[in-house]
Amino acid sequence: MSPSLIAGALWAIAATIVALLPMRLQFPPGIVLLISAPFLVLWIGATHGWVWAGLGLAAFLSMFRRPLWYFARKWTRRI
Numbered sequence: 001m002s003p004s005l006i007a008g009a010l011w012a013i014a015a016t017i018v019a020l021l022p023m024r025l026q027f028p029p030g031i032v033l034l035i036s037a038p039f040l041v042l043w044i045g046a047t048h049g050w051v052w053a054g055l056g057l058a059a060f061l062s063m064f065r066r067p068l069w070y071f072a073r074k075w076t077r078r079i
Helices: 003-020 023-048 050-063 065-075
Strands: none
Touching: 003 023, 003 050, 023 050, 050 065
């Protein structure tokens, strides 16, 4: 298994562990995961192609759908 896929699997495990934390403790590690995800998806895409990058992007959007909706509404001033 390539290093990019290992990093992706570790990212998914870390995101699952963060989701199990109480809400007040989720914010700092969640922001780190949120910021690191696009770089990880690009790395997977550069190593394995756009299909795998698309699957990684779908997984990322699925796991972080609520924070991404919040930030999208905040940036478009719809809160």
